[in-house]
Amino acid sequence: MNTNHRGIPPIPTKRKSNSPFDWHNVGHLSVSTINTWVMNPSSILYKIAGGKDDAGPSAWRGNATETALYHAMQDPNQLDEVYHNIALNDFDKRTKKGHDWRKIDIQRKHTIDYVNAGLSFYKKLGVPSGYQKKILVEFDELEIPFVGYLDFEFGEKGKNHQIRDLKTSVQKLNRLSDANCRQLALYQKGAGDSDTALWIDSCSRHEIVSLRLKNSEPYLKDLLHKALGLRKFLSISSDINELLQMIQPDYDHWLWSNAETRKQAKVIWEKKID
Numbered sequence: 001m002n003t004n005h006r007g008i009p010p011i012p013t014k015r016k017s018n019s020p021f022d023w024h025n026v027g028h029l030s031v032s033t034i035n036t037w038v039m040n041p042s043s044i045l046y047k048i049a050g051g052k053d054d055a056g057p058s059a060w061r062g063n064a065t066e067t068a069l070y071h072a073m074q075d076p077n078q079l080d081e082v083y084h085n086i087a088l089n090d091f092d093k094r095t096k097k098g099h100d101w102r103k104i105d106i107q108r109k110h111t112i113d114y115v116n117a118g119l120s121f122y123k124k125l126g127v128p129s130g131y132q133k134k135i136l137v138e139f140d141e142l143e144i145p146f147v148g149y150l151d152f153e154f155g156e157k158g159k160n161h162q163i164r165d166l167k168t169s170v171q172k173l174n175r176l177s178d179a180n181c182r183q184l185a186l187y188q189k190g191a192g193d194s195d196t197a198l199w200i201d202s203c204s205r206h207e208i209v210s211l212r213l214k215n216s217e218p219y220l221k222d223l224l225h226k227a228l229g230l231r232k233f234l235s236i237s238s239d240i241n242e243l244l245q246m247i248q249p250d251y252d253h254w255l256w257s258n259a260e261t262r263k264q265a266k267v268i269w270e271k272k273i274d
Contacts, residue, residue: 019143020234035179042249057107062168064091065114076123113205135190162197172201185216
């Protein structure tokens with residue numbers, strides 16, 4: 001052990017690592033984390049400060065739709081009502097307190113419409129070779145990896161390989177957003193196949209539209225650039241209190257629509273700033 005000139009061991013510093021991610025107990029990144037950081041930084045600080053993340057009815061609807069469509073690809077000869085029940089059961093399992101029950105009821109009913117909109121399309125794709133496959137992607141410039149999950153994977157590497165990500169929304173997408181492209185770019189890097197066809201399947205209540213990303217490289221660079229931006233911000237201080245004082249939540253943003261989450265956030269910010 002090193003000692004000073006008096007033979008006394010030095011006092012351990014709070015920073016045991018050179019990584020700002022370690023200082024704030026961030027073990028991995030996701031595209032969702034980076035997209036949220038770009039859109040609403042306070043939501044990321046909320047999670048780092050210990051706030052509980054809670055998906056809402058729209059997310060439950062998307063997950064339930066995806067589950068039902070996966071079963072439809074596995075067993076396409078069932079009556080539609082079977083897939084409807086699978087979706088509703090999945091939705092009910094995800095339902096949590098703290099959300100507007102009127103919104104929950106609406107999204108639960110609409111889930112059936114989303115399933116119907118996607119059934120014919122996804123049945124034609126056949127049985128996927130992968131479902132919710134976990135990928136881990138590392139960058140030399142970052143100390144921690146990105147983690148992602150592929151909704152649906154078809155074919156094999158080098159053999160008509162395609163990755164499809166399902167998005168349910170009130171209105172169908174007319175184009176891929178940068179956030180969509182960053183997600184697909186990470187998936188392609190994780191798959192390790194530059195020839196992989198990358199698709200976003202945009203599913204509204206009435207139809208499904210597929211949008212393809214043909215050049216992922218610029219968006220992979222963009223993802224890394226934004227991740228480094230988050231790292232740079234976290235490096236300002238190992239004290240989360242100081243970071244909380246720099247960014248304030250905009251509670252009018254839809255990411256703060258959950259009443260319980262808003263309540264927790266207000267406690268966190270008031271406590272840290274005081």
